[in-house]
Amino acid sequence: MPTIRVEMFEGRTVEQKRALAQALTEATVRTLGGSPEAVDILFYDVARQDWATGGKLWSDPAQPPAG
Numbered sequence: 242m243p244t245i246r247v248e249m250f251e252g253r254t255v256e257q258k259r260a261l262a263q264a265l266t267e268a269t270v271r272t273l274g275g276s277p278e279a280v281d282i283l284f285y286d287v288a289r290q291d292w293a294t295g296g297k298l299w300s301d302p303a304q305p306p307a308g
């Protein structure tokens with residue numbers, strides 16, 4: 242069964258997660274076939290202090306551009 246992991250910043254509402262789960266499930270069935278009951282969606286809420294991009298934590302204040 243397809244299992245889709247969604248890692249995103251914490252703070253999304255349960256309504257947003259419900260809507261995203263529905264949309265991802267529909268897209269998966271449309272693309273791969275099978276039944277919606279075979280699709281699992283796992284949500285992982287990540288704190289901004291636990292996520293870095295380009296070597297910078299998302300919880301840290303943005304730096305002004307150099308120059």
Ligand SMILES: O=C(O)C/C=C/C(=O)C(=O)O
Nearest residue numbers: 248249250251292293294
């Ligand atoms: O919006 C989120 O929940 C996570 C976003 C991450 C990024 O925008 C990124 O890693 O660049």
